[in-house]
Amino acid sequence: MRVYLPCTLPALAQAVKAGELGPAPLTGYAVTPALTEWYASGDTEELEYVALTEAARASLRMLAADRADGVETAFRRVVVAAEVPERAVSAGVDLEERARVRLADPIPLAKVAAVHIDDHEAISDIEAAVAALPAADEGDDDARFTVDGAEAHELMWYATQEIPDLLGS
Template identity: 30%
Template sequence: MRVYVPASLELLAEWLSAGEVPWPAEPISPADEDEEAEYAALMTAADESAELIGGAGRRVVVVAEVASEGRPIPLRRVVAAHADVEDFTDPDDDLAWFATQELPELVGGA
């Protein structure tokens, strides 16, 4: 199952240090594997990220493939992250895609 976890750059840095992503209270998953459903899940998580950061900063969404629910997600299950390239101003803006090996650099620029 694919889950989209809303975050901030600061939270992502904490999770990278901890080696895991906490299981979200309300996980966001696409309704199916259709590209449109996945995009809708991504943008829902981006909206929640905007709420987390209070509207100022860069939205971050961590994407992971998990086998079971309710447990912390090991970093090896994270497949990518999406984030704004600069402080966001429009909730309809797309997020940039970051490979897992780019995540330390992404948070280093926080």
């Protein structure tokens, strides 16, 4: 089963060093039965895009947490796509996040299929979205527009052998 795991560049560097994404439990996003039922007209590719988008939103929140903690990072959303056995994934029942899943164990880097990351051109919009998150969460429509604007940027796809290059950029 393909699972999309929200990440940041510092967390990806830490995963490379450790040889796995963790610690567990991990929150990821996947094509769940609830997502399939809700998005009845979509094919598998469309449903995977929904899961990827949900993971990118979670990555934005991870960037906000890093910023609050004083962690130095480039404002680029990162999503790690991994292939994991279905038995390792438990789907939630959250109607707001139908694609959200839990993984009880760390994910070995050998299970990573690809990394999706914002292009450098998106950095200023992602930084603005991170700054706008608190106001957006309180219902500010202008802030919500700024946060939603981050999704106008498509994440770039990178093969696993390109991860060292991503961490150097």
